[in-house]
Every structure is written in structure tokens, then in C-alpha cells.
Amino acid sequence: MAAFIIEGGHRLHGEIHPQGAKNEALQVICASLLSSEEVRLRNVPNILDVNNLLQLLRDMGVEVTRHCPGDYTLRAAQVDLNYLHSAAFLDRCSRLRGSVLLLGPLLARFGRAVIAKPGGDKIGRRRLDTHFCGFQKLGATFSHDEEKGTYEICADRLTGSYMLLDEASVTGTANIIMAAVLAEGTTTIYNAACEPYVQQLCHLLNAMGAQISGIASNLLTIVGVRQLHKAEHTILPDMIEIGSFIGMAALCGDGITIKNVSFGDLGMIPDAFARLGITIERHGDDLYIPHHAHYEIESFIDGSFMTLADAPWPGLTPDLLSVFIVVASQAKGTVLIHQKMFESRLFFVDKLIEMGAQIILCDPHRAVVVGHDHQIKLRGRRMVSPDIRAGIALLIAALSAEGNSRIENVEQIDRGYENIEERLTALGAKIVREP
Secondary structure (H helix, E strand, O other): OOEEEEEOOOOEEEEEOOOEOHHHHHHHHHHHHHOOOEEEEEOOOOOHHHHHHHHHHHHOOOEEEEEEOOEEEEEOOOOOHHHHHOHHHHHHHHOOHHHHHHHHHHHHHHOEEEEEOOOOOOOOOOOOHHHHHHHHHOOOEEEEEOOOOEEEEEOOOOEOOEEEOOOOOHHHHHHHHHHHOOOEOEEEEEOOOOOHHHHHHHHHHHHOOOEEEOOOOOEEEEEOOOOOOOEEEEOOEOHHHHHHHHHHHHHHEEEEEEOOOOHHHOOOHHHHHHHOOOOOEEEOOEEEEOOOOOOEOOEOOOOOEEEEEEOOOOOEOHHHHHHHHHHHOOOEOEEEEEOOOOOOOOOOHHHHHHOOOEEEEEEOOEEEEEOOOOOOOOEOOEEEOOOHHHHHHHHHHHHHOEOEEEEEOOHHHHOOOOOHHHHHHOOOOEEEEEO
């Protein structure tokens, strides 16, 4: 495992450009399997999860051409379906959460798909029922081999259907959309996820010849077509990385500009930081976060202390709650962080408590953060990154702490953040990667 050695206490200053959105990239890369023609994708992030998915598609027989950094053309003219049953394919799937997004396209175009239980973050139960229930509504049959740990889905023909999803799962919605675009007849998906990245997937599919309406709502109507054709698509900037940079700038910045953020696609993220007392100045499509000597958490109108809770879009994304906890640790005031979607994501706070943060972990879903108002500095510690989002939160804490910190297992951070130590070093951070 690689590690970061961080010398804390250095103020950061300058400009930083967000990478392309990880979650959107995983979806649109898999969507290329729906056509035998070329699909060109721009602003593809150079991160571990995306690179592993691209290599998985190469191994399946997809032609992957890299024109320049972030610019790829994918052509799935000859997909090796026999490879899907190989030990190499199943092993790679088991280490890549995004591999679950292969199911919908493979089922729609080839009538069958198989994957191993997907890997990824260790943040608690992440069930796949929504995916498979949706496929079954379209007429597919599902089997699970517990001994091998594989999931297989088959259909001679997919037929459009009405379905009410039991949860607004982002990957579940994306998978069902990709299966439905080639089904016979009309599919209606109610309680669909409507995150910007799902919207972007729908826009790409429509550019490829699909007929999807209701985009940006939780009620999608998909009229199946016989085949899809070539298209081009540009991936949005990653709103989770933008939120991470806002938190970093608030805690240890001396004036940081985040460039080209696609502000209209950030949802509640700027407002949530404002509730923690963080000032964000919008200059066109750039955000400027000034130096914060102090910032105070707002209270509700009745005087009760603030609560930040995750919710499906347009609610607050769960992927930034770890960052909010770190930012709140140096604010003036108290906030309750309520992580509803995942039951293990808050367990990383014991590392922050060891660094000097005042946090009460009420249960696996709730943590009360009592801000220090910069009166007590965090102290450098040795830590291990359990997942992508906790990893970046620990990195932010280490940058603001007194003394040196060591974060191990930074491959977890690499899964979601492109060349993070180089980009932060350019702002004045002191980070060394130890192999």
C-alpha cells in the first residue's frame, strides 16, 4: 500500500481545476457497449476506478483509443462474450464497484451478462436488488451463484414495462435505463434517480438515438429503439471533488479559486457549506473561497442546532458528509451530521477524534460535531484510508493539522481523485507519496 506523508500547517493559495466526474464517467463508458459504432468521450478523469474500467473493456474486446489526456473513443464492435465467464474477468469485477454498470448494456445488446459481486468502498451494505428487480420487470431472468459469488442475468427479449423503484438508486437507475433503451415498447421508471450524472447519461443515449423523456425528473419514459449509433459527449466536472476543494479551502486556504465548476449542477453543496459559515464567492462559473480566520455554524430559526443530512438528488449528496465533518470540527458551533444511506461511513471519525476533534458518534448513522473555533488545533497522526471520501477528509484534516501525518492505503483516494498530491502541492501543500 502507498502512503502520503503530510506536513501540516501550510496555507494553500491559487487556482485549481476540477477533474471530470467519476460517477458520470463510469456510466457513459459502460453505455458505449450499447452500440457497435464509435462513442467519443471527453473530460474523462485519470483515476484508478475509471482506468480499471477502461482496461476491463479492452479485455472484453472493446477498441479504446486515447487521443489525448481525458479524450477517448470507444468502439464495441466485437465484444468477447466468452471472456465474461473467465476467472480474470470475474476477479477484476470483484475489485471494481463500477463493473455493476456493465449489466444493463450487455443484457440489452447481447441478451446476457454476468459479473462477480462488485468491490469498492467498505461503507456498509450496498444492495443490488433495485438493479435486478428492474431487469426482471423488463422480462429478464436472474440467478445468483453464492459459491462462485457471481450474478447472471439473461433474456431472449426485453419488453418495456412500468416500474416503481424501491429506492432512487443512481447506479440502479442508470443500469435500468441502459437496458430499457433497446427493449421493445415503452418503459416508465418512477422514483428514478435524477442526479446530474444520470441526466448526462440520458443526454448521451439520446444523442446515440435513444428516446428518453422526463430527464431531470424522477419519472422517466423510455421508448425502445432497435439500435444506437455513434455520438460524442463531454463529462461534467466532478461535484464531489469541487465540494472537497471548498472544504479544503475553508479549513486551510489563503484564497483559492476553483475553476469551471458548472455551478448549476452543484445542487445544495454551496448552501450546505454556507450553513457551516463558509463564504463562497461566485465569479461566473468559478468559485472563490477566501481565507477564513473564523466561521460560525448557523442555527435553525427556532434556535436548535444545525443538522446536515444526505438525501437523493436534489438533496445533499452523501459523498461529502465526511468533508463537512472535518470542516465543522474547526467552526464555531455544533452540527449534527446524519448519514442515512450507508451504515459504516462515519466510523472514520475515530481518526479525527485522535487528532483532537470533538465528535460524538451517536450510532452508525449520526455524529455530533462540536466545533473548536480554531482554539484547539488538530494534531498530526498516522491513519489508514478506509474509502475514497473518508480518505480525502483525512487528507484535509492532515493538511490543517499541527505536525506531520501519515495516511496509508491512499490507493483508495486514487480511485476518485486525479493526481491529488501534485495538484495540492501546486497550491502550497507539503505532501510526499511513499510507495
